[in-house]
Amino acid sequence: MLAYIEGRLLETTTNSAILLSAGGVGYEVFMTSASLSQLPNKGETVCVYLYTVVREDALELYGFFSWDERQTFILLTSISKVGAKTALSILATFRPDDLRKIVLEDNIEALTRVSGIGKKTAQHVFLELKYKLKTDDISSGSMILSGSSPSVLREAVTGLLNLGYAEEEAEKTVREVLSSTPELDVSGALRAALKKLASLSGRR
The missing domain is CATH 2.40.50.140 (Nucleic acid-binding proteins)
Structure with a gap:
């Protein structure tokens, strides 16, 4: 081969x-x-x-271009009902580390961003990934924050998105907040993130 x-x-x-x-x-x-x-x-x-x-x-x-991407493609095609074209579409949307984050954060909804994948298929793919995908070698910068619940991160980011903030800025800010104060609940993380964003906006 x-x-x-x-x-x-x-x-x-x-x-x-x-x-x-x-x-x-x-x-x-x-x-x-x-x-x-x-x-x-x-x-x-x-x-x-x-x-x-x-x-x-x-x-x-x-x-x-990377061995990791190749191996992730092979893993994806091992999932029932996921052919090569669908696996390629998934990798066009998510890098291997992104898929590991999705598993770590139980973020099934993210998979529906892939063209042709609906809610039912996303649930099926997620369950297979959770069983097959190794998450222990994810790069440190993408790891879920120690001590904080994946749902806190996800729900606080969603709250910022609903307020009109960009996804990249929202996730980065919430991660920084939870990195310094991992015991925060959703409302606490959201308040702290809004305060941080307001502070940054004031400096511009």
């Missing part, structure tokens, strides 16, 4: 790249939209990890 390729970029499509190997063979490699946007100019060298999906009517190659 092909697991890695280093080749020259010949062409790109809406969902794949054509890579020419040193042996003169061109391979079509399917990739996420995020990975395709990171490709160099035509003619330049591309190095990607590969996973081969064999079906009765096709043999397809899927490419990833």
